[in-house]
Amino acid sequence: MTIQQEKLKLKAKLFRGLGDSTRLAILESLRNGEKSASEITKKVAQSQSNVSNHLACLLECGLVKNRRDGKNILYSLADKKIEEILEDGEKILSEVAKRIYSCVNYDEP
Structure with a gap:
């Protein structure tokens, strides 16, 4: 595999990380600053277990980071570049938007 193919494979992996609506909602919820898992759960209106699984994925892939504050674990975007991706x-x-809306190839199941 060439270096270019490896780069494309890695880029596709990044976009897969952003390609799930729950993960994207979690990232969007963190744009305004760090939050606990329960705050994120309320914000994205998903179950605690679903949010926890997605947070673990985002954490493992380096899109979010966390820190302990007493008994709480607070999550935030890993760096400014993630926020820039969301803004872009x-x-x-x-x-x-109109073309994306009418696209049937990427509808969610």
Whole structure:
């Protein structure tokens, strides 16, 4: 496999991480600062176990980080670049929303 193919494979992996609506909702909820898992759960309106599984995935892949504050574990975006990706996504979506909306190839099951 060439270096270019490896880079594309890695980029696809990043976009798969962002490609789940629950993971994306979690990342969006962290744009305003760190939150506990229970705060994230309320914000994204998903079950605690579902949010915990997605947080573990995001943490393992380096998109979020956490820190302990007493008995609580607080989560935040791993770095400014993640927030920039989310902002850029909004900008792009505002320009192509109608085409994305009508696309049947990427509908959720």
